[in-house]
Amino acid sequence: MKNIVLIGMPGVGKSTIGVILAKQLGYEFVDSDLVIQRRENRLLSEIIECEGVDGFIEIENQVNASLGVEESVIATGGSVVYGDEAMEHLKKTGTIIYLQISYQSLEKRLGNLKGRGVILREGQTLKHIYEERIPLYEMYADYIVNEENLDIEETLQKILEIIRI
Known part of the structure; x- marks a missing residue:
C-alpha cells in the first residue's frame, strides 16, 4: 500500500489527523x-530566519523529495507545494489528500504565524499565501477533503472512506 500524504495550509490539522x-x-x-528540523538540527523558524524564505523552500523541497518511507502517513508543511521535485516524489509514492478549509476558519485557528514556522515574504499576509497556495493544493491533490464544520473524527472518516475505495 502506498503512503498517504496530507497537504494543506498550516493549522488544518495535518499532524493531528495524520x-x-x-x-x-x-x-x-x-x-x-x-x-527537516532533525536534518538541519534547528527549528523551522531558525531556518527561515537564517536562510530566508527561498532557502527554506529549497531545504523543504530536498527533504520531502528524498523521503524514503512506505506505508506511512506523511504530514507535510504547508509550503511543500512550492517544491516541484518534492511533490512529484510524494505523488509517485503516495495518495495526496488536500485538507481544505475556508479562509475565515483558517484565520480563527491560526494564532501567531511566526511561531508556527509559517513562511511569509516581506509584506505578505495570511490571505496572500492562502490565495497563492490554493491552486497548488488543488493541482497536486488526488482527493480533496473539505473540513468545513467537521471535527477531527468526521474528517478522519472522510479520509478513510476515500482511501478504502
Missing part, C-alpha cells in the same frame, strides 16, 4: 517538518 490515521491503518507517521 497521527490518528496512521494508528488506524497500522502505518508509520512522518511529520516532514520534524524531519
Whole structure:
C-alpha cells in the first residue's frame, strides 16, 4: 500500500489527523517538518530566519523529495507545494489528500504565524499565501477533503472512506 500524504495550509490539522490515521491503518507517521528540523538540527523558524524564505523552500523541497518511507502517513508543511521535485516524489509514492478549509476558519485557528514556522515574504499576509497556495493544493491533490464544520473524527472518516475505495 502506498503512503498517504496530507497537504494543506498550516493549522488544518495535518499532524493531528495524520497521527490518528496512521494508528488506524497500522502505518508509520512522518511529520516532514520534524524531519527537516532533525536534518538541519534547528527549528523551522531558525531556518527561515537564517536562510530566508527561498532557502527554506529549497531545504523543504530536498527533504520531502528524498523521503524514503512506505506505508506511512506523511504530514507535510504547508509550503511543500512550492517544491516541484518534492511533490512529484510524494505523488509517485503516495495518495495526496488536500485538507481544505475556508479562509475565515483558517484565520480563527491560526494564532501567531511566526511561531508556527509559517513562511511569509516581506509584506505578505495570511490571505496572500492562502490565495497563492490554493491552486497548488488543488493541482497536486488526488482527493480533496473539505473540513468545513467537521471535527477531527468526521474528517478522519472522510479520509478513510476515500482511501478504502
